[in-house]
Amino acid sequence: MKRSVLLSVNGERREVFIKPNSTLLEVLRDELLLTGAKEACGSGECGACTVLVDGKPVNSCITLAMEAEGKAIETIEGLSKEGKLHPLQEAFIDHHAFQCGFCTPGMIMSAKAFLKRSPEPTKEEIRNAISGNICRCTGYENAVDAILDTAVGTEK
Amino acid sequence: MSSMPEFEYKRPETLKELFDLLPGYESGAAILAGGTDLMPRIKRGLEKPGLVVDIKDIEGLSYVEDKGEKVKIGALTTIFDIRNNTLIKDKYPALHEAATLTASENIQLRGSIGGNILQNTRCLYYNKSEAWRDSFKPCLKNGGDICNAAKGGKRCFSVYRGDLAPALMSLGASVCIVSENGEKETALEDIFTGDGVTPFSLSRDELIKNVIIPSAKMKGGYGKFRMRKAVDYPSVNVAISMDTGGKGRLVVGSVGAKPFMYEFSSLEELKEIPERAYKDVSPINNMSLSPYYRKNMVRVLAEELIRRV
Numbered sequence: 001m002k003r004s005v006l007l008s009v010n011g012e013r014r015e016v017f018i019k020p021n022s023t024l025l026e027v028l029r030d031e032l033l034l035t036g037a038k039e040a041c042g043s044g045e046c047g048a049c050t051v052l053v054d055g056k057p058v059n060s061c062i063t064l065a066m067e068a069e070g071k072a073i074e075t076i077e078g079l080s081k082e083g084k085l086h087p088l089q090e091a092f093i094d095h096h097a098f099q100c101g102f103c104t105p106g107m108i109m110s111a112k113a114f115l116k117r118s119p120e121p122t123k124e125e126i127r128n129a130i131s132g133n134i135c136r137c138t139g140y141e142n143a144v145d146a147i148l149d150t151a152v153g154t155e156k
Numbered sequence: 157m158s159s160m161p162e163f164e165y166k167r168p169e170t171l172k173e174l175f176d177l178l179p180g181y182e183s184g185a186a187i188l189a190g191g192t193d194l195m196p197r198i199k200r201g202l203e204k205p206g207l208v209v210d211i212k213d214i215e216g217l218s219y220v221e222d223k224g225e226k227v228k229i230g231a232l233t234t235i236f237d238i239r240n241n242t243l244i245k246d247k248y249p250a251l252h253e254a255a256t257l258t259a260s261e262n263i264q265l266r267g268s269i270g271g272n273i274l275q276n277t278r279c280l281y282y283n284k285s286e287a288w289r290d291s292f293k294p295c296l297k298n299g300g301d302i303c304n305a306a307k308g309g310k311r312c313f314s315v316y317r318g319d320l321a322p323a324l325m326s327l328g329a330s331v332c333i334v335s336e337n338g339e340k341e342t343a344l345e346d347i348f349t350g351d352g353v354t355p356f357s358l359s360r361d362e363l364i365k366n367v368i369i370p371s372a373k374m375k376g377g378y379g380k381f382r383m384r385k386a387v388d389y390p391s392v393n394v395a396i397s398m399d400t401g402g403k404g405r406l407v408v409g410s411v412g413a414k415p416f417m418y419e420f421s422s423l424e425e426l427k428e429i430p431e432r433a434y435k436d437v438s439p440i441n442n443m444s445l446s447p448y449y450r451k452n453m454v455r456v457l458a459e460e461l462i463r464r465v
């Protein structure tokens with residue numbers, strides 16, 4: 001049975017009418033039209049659907065929307081402020097860290113959560129942090145460099 | 157991936173509320189922790205609970221506590237927190253290494269120790285979409301009476317591929333199981349049935365509350381053989397833990413529905429185990445790697461780990 005659920009997405013309160021078996025990814029994409037998070041594997045393996053719930057990365061394809069009720073959900077759409085890109089987004093552009101871009105929203109959200117818990121990371125730590133985000137085009141080196149540059153604040 | 161069957165969702169805040177919910181639902185209730193094992197199973201139609209009970213809001217299930225004689229780890233403690241816990245790193249190297257090598261960092265941040273222990277067994281012919289499975293007759297684990305992996309097989313050979321349980325078993329861990337009727341402590345190895353269809357002896361209205369490890373500084377380590385360096389289940393895994401007197405356990409995982417456990421009381425005895433384990437295990441053709449290769453890797457991995465620790 002559908003029910004009303006209040007979600008906090010990128011700082012805004014949004015009411016949705018959903019069934020308990022709706023995944024967070026379905027609700028973000030189909031109900032709220034936030035199509036930044038992508039669906040690829042649908043089973044937790046690729047990270048394309050990564051969003052943050054209370055600051056922690058989750059694979060939204062295997063998370064129920066109702067699990068996120070009452071928590072702060074952050075998606076790639078929430079990163080830019082007043083038309084200005086987030087430093088991670090700038091760094092990904094500067095480093096040519098994507099080609100098709102399908103993995104990018106997930107990778108950037110993982111990176112954002114990671115830099116919060118490890119502000120001064122090594123390359124190896126960055127590789128570990130994005131190990132759940134699979135990229136089929138660019139490879140990982142440019143993304144690792146972009147995240148490292150964001151951490152040391154030299155992305156410009 | 158196909159969309160999910162319908163179910164109700166509840167998020168109790170106390171154990172009492174949980175136990176009020178668990179019985180009663182006709183098609184069964186499923187406990188949801190991080191969901192990284194359960195949700196893919198539900199999406200594939202391998203599990204059809206009438207009710208999903210999310211335990212993440214129940215207070216006091218996430219901790220690592222030194223209780224003198226014992227170290228207790230709450231069931232909701234994440235793999236990430238286990239990996240970064242200094243007490244565990246210092247006392248239980250096998251567990252620290254196993255947590256570090258589990259899945260990916262994001263799944264470590266989400267997955268709990270309770271869910272990791274109770275993750276279901278896996279098989280190349282079973283962990284597939286419903287459409288894929290429909291091209292075969294239902295197997296033993298899927299309500300049928302045949303095995304699609306071992307033709308003519310009369311039992312289920314699905315494989316337990318958890319990373320933490322072998323490490324915990326090597327440390328002599330037990331689990332505290334709670335239900336409406338109270339608490340009991342059971343050796344971790346005793347919750348495994350060895351049967352691929354129903355790999356655990358826990359019933360659906362029982363909860364693992366915490367994991368208990370005898371408090372001692374152990375030597376040891378963990379070896380994981382997998383096809384990819386990240387986001388991959390073990391194809392063979394070996395854990396060793398021993399006390400200062402050289403007594404301990406070696407545990408081999410991913411070769412059957414439960415881990416194989418060997419006890420030793422000297423280095424000489426330990427050194428004989430890889431050959432014994434090689435003879436004992438008989439993997440079948442139900443993973444990407446051939447049974448022959450995996451059987452050989454049991455000995456290789458165990459010998460390598462013994463040299464290292």
Ligand SMILES: Cc1cc2nc3c(=O)[nH]c(=O)nc-3n(C[C@H](O)[C@H](O)[C@H](O)COP(=O)(O)OP(=O)(O)OC[C@H]3O[C@@H](n4cnc5c(N)ncnc54)[C@H](O)[C@@H]3O)c2cc1C
Binds near residue numbers: 046259269319365
């Ligand atoms: C891409 C991917 C890669 C993975 N790689 C690995 C890997 O390398 N190694 C590995 O070991 N695992 C791996 N896993 C499996 C899984 O992520 C982990 O086992 C994880 O620790 C499960 O924990 P969870 O909290 O998410 O469990 P859940 O999915 O919430 O639960 C798993 C099972 O345990 C039951 N359960 C959970 N907690 C309790 C409790 N306290 N009491 C009673 N029952 C309970 C649930 O009902 C369910 O049946 C992987 C999963 C994915 C999606």
Ligand code: FES
Binds near residue numbers: 038
């Ligand atoms: S789509 Fe969610 S992990 Fe791949």
Ligand code: FES
Binds near residue numbers: 098100104
């Ligand atoms: S840029 Fe195409 S998948 Fe990563």
